[in-house]
Amino acid sequence: MFSAIYIEEEVANTERVEAILANYPGVPQIRCERYGEVFNRKAQNFRLQKQAPALILAKKYGKFVLPAPAGYGFEAGESFYFSHMLNCVYDCRYCFLQGMYRSANYVLFTNYEDFAAAIASTAQQVSSTHSTGSKVFYSGYDCDSLALEPVSNFCRFFVPEFSRQPQATLEIRTKSTQIRHLLEMRV
Amino acid sequence: MTQACKLNLVVAHALEAKPLIEFFTLTQQLTAQPFPIYRNQRGLHLIVAGMGRQAAATATAYLGQSQADISGTVAGWLNVGIAGHQQLDIGEGVLAHKIIEKETAECFYPTQLFSGFTSSEVITVDEPELEYPENAAYEMEASGFYASVLRFVSAELAQVYKIISDNPLNPVKNIDASFVCESINGQCEQIQQLLSGLEDVVKQYNAAYQLPREYEQFASQLKLSASYRTQLKRLCQRYHALGRSAELRGLTKKTFTSARQLIAQLKLTLQRSESH
Numbered sequence: 071m072f073s074a075i076y077i078e079e080e081v082a083n084t085e086r087v088e089a090i091l092a093n094y095p096g097v098p099q100i101r102c103e104r105y106g107e108v109f110n111r112k113a114q115n116f117r118l119q120k121q122a123p124a125l126i127l128a129k130k131y132g133k134f135v136l137p138a139p140a141g142y143g144f145e146a147g148e149s150f151y152f153s154h155m156l157n158c159v160y161d162c163r164y165c166f167l168q169g170m171y172r173s174a175n176y177v178l179f180t181n182y183e184d185f186a187a188a189i190a191s192t193a194q195q196v197s198s199t200h201s202t203g204s205k206v207f208y209s210g211y212d213c214d215s216l217a218l219e220p221v222s223n224f225c226r227f228f229v230p231e232f233s234r235q236p237q238a239t240l241e242i243r244t245k246s247t248q249i250r251h252l253l254e255m256r257v
Numbered sequence: 258m259t260q261a262c263k264l265n266l267v268v269a270h271a272l273e274a275k276p277l278i279e280f281f282t283l284t285q286q287l288t289a290q291p292f293p294i295y296r297n298q299r300g301l302h303l304i305v306a307g308m309g310r311q312a313a314a315t316a317t318a319y320l321g322q323s324q325a326d327i328s329g330t331v332a333g334w335l336n337v338g339i340a341g342h343q344q345l346d347i348g349e350g351v352l353a354h355k356i357i358e359k360e361t362a363e364c365f366y367p368t369q370l371f372s373g374f375t376s377s378e379v380i381t382v383d384e385p386e387l388e389y390p391e392n393a394a395y396e397m398e399a400s401g402f403y404a405s406v407l408r409f410v411s412a413e414l415a416q417v418y419k420i421i422s423d424n425p426l427n428p429v430k431n432i433d434a435s436f437v438c439e440s441i442n443g444q445c446e447q448i449q450q451l452l453s454g455l456e457d458v459v460k461q462y463n464a465a466y467q468l469p470r471e472y473e474q475f476a477s478q479l480k481l482s483a484s485y486r487t488q489l490k491r492l493c494q495r496y497h498a499l500g501r502s503a504e505l506r507g508l509t510k511k512t513f514t515s516a517r518q519l520i521a522q523l524k525l526t527l528q529r530s531e532s533h
Contacts, residue, residue, distance in 0.1 A: 073368075073369040073370065073372075076366070098354045098369055100355050100366065102355075111412070113407040113408075114368065114412045115411040115412075115413050115414075115462065117465065118411070118413040118414075118458060118462060119368060119413060121370070122368075122369065122370045124368075124369065
């Protein structure tokens with residue numbers, strides 16, 4: 071499925087990354103210092119890479135949760151988005167993601183716990199200043215939230231996290247049918 | 258007539274070049290050149306750079322510059338040579354998935370587009386490596402080649418392929434001239450397979466990005482400022498991208514008295530059809 075897997079040194083020996091790598095023993099596994107070395111380099115072609123995209127496993131630093139722009143949120147309450155992944159497996163002609171980044175490779179930020187902490191902190195902060203409405207956090211701005219669920223286990227981690235945040239709502243946007251993990255969850 | 262797709266082989270030494278010249282039926286270009294260059298009728302070029310990363314960089318830049326043309330077509334590039342490896346057997350071939358320049362610690366990542374090849378880290382050193390401390394291929398040209406070639410093409414169109422000539426059990430001092438030729442000879446089929454894959458990718462790229470022929474036709478008729486040249490290029494590419502090359506060809510039959518008139522007409526035709 072992936073032409074190669076690039077792994078940031080920072081996350082190389084983490085349990086989540088090792089579990090992902092174990093599923094792809096025949097794929098070249100290439101270490102790098104920071105994902106930007108591969109993802110942001112100048113001389114690369116999005117269209118050619120799209121034919122054989124690689125997976126880049128990385129750590130996100132800061133800006134885990136961002137406010138939704140005015141007019142793009144929900145009437146119910148404050149809206150936020152978070153991107154655990156960059157780029158999408160699909161190639162929808164109309165989508166701004168096709169060519170937004172220099173690279174067509176998928177970046178998966180594997181430090182989910184840091185995202186969860188930021189989401190909890192944001193939900194708590196907003197709760198203290200706004201008394202009404204659920205805070206909506208949506209995933210899927212920079213990727214399809216579920217398309218790579220078998221690799222990322224995004225729902226498996228984040229749905230239980232949100233179940234512990236009654237004042238926060240998780241919205242997932244996808245074109246895929248990767249809902250198996252959702253169906254397996256207890257309500 | 259379709260132009261033959263250009264593919265460039267960069268090797269360090271005449272001994273590495275010899276089996277490739279024979280296998281691909283290359284003949285030497287006899288015009289005075291700072292580097293020996295060979296080519297065949299199918300658009301394959303081979304340049305003998307000399308040893309070391311600086312020589313590889315210079316030769317790559319020279320060949321790349323000599324092939325630059327206004328149409329925007331690009332070539333595929335492949336650096337081939339021998340290397341030592343900590344673990345791999347003599348005669349094995351490896352495709353570089355990461356190139357590290359030992360002197361500067363700079364790294365390059367050739368895009369992995371081709372399956373069926375063993376891949377390896379490649380470390381470019383300034384002296385032959387005798388200890389093989391890392392599980393990687395040690396050689397002397399790849400980083401120079403790659404840094405230079407990225408000025409001409411993207412990482413998908415440049416690859417590095419090394420044939421293992423020495424390892425801890427078979428040290429570099431055992432290498433002689435005939436061994437180098439035999440090592441490369443033993444991998445000619447794989448190199449051909451790699452070049453074939455590169456050719457497909459290059460053709461795709463050129464089909465998508467090559468400047469339409471109509472651009473040159475327009476440009477030759479009128480005096481164009483730098484700004485108008487850029488606008489004309491973008492408009493021609495837009496017609497091409499929208500599958501409206503026939504309309505663009507039709508416009509080349511008209512007479513324009515100025516660049517401004519030409520640009521305006523191109524934009525108008527595009528807008529008129531888009532609004533229908």
